[in-house]
Amino acid sequence: MNYFIDNEFKKIKSRYELHTPRQLISDAGIQLLMLELDDITGGFTVTNNRCSTIVLNNTWDDSYLDFVTLHEFAHIKLHDKASTPFYRRMNTDMNIPKMEREANTLAMKLLLDMQDKEVIYSLTKYQMTDFLGLSEDLAEFIIN
Structure with a gap:
């Protein structure tokens, strides 16, 4: 277990209701912008004057966009609003x-x-990623 991540997760859960990724970022006051990006970029975050906007690739599948939305939200919460290009082909x-x-x-x-x-x-890690509509490469990020 990673104390840093677990601690931030607890803070988020105590502050927000976790229904959907888009509801979470809306409740957190983060703007969402859908744009056509290159094929390998799922999204990124722009922060300016303490206001953040998550930009998502409108050509990607909604299942992946849910994960990308939360990935960018995690950067905002964990990394003091630092932004990096998110999606590259995942390897294990x-x-x-x-x-x-x-x-x-x-x-x-x-x-x-x-x-x-x-x-x-009730699912294995690989069944979870399938259930979520994500690549099984992301199963390594499922921590019990």
């Missing part, structure tokens, strides 16, 4: 930078908490 190797791993882990934790607990926790 250890070359994913620490900030990206942390954002992925918190995003997955939030996304799973938004699901029916009885259903989601």
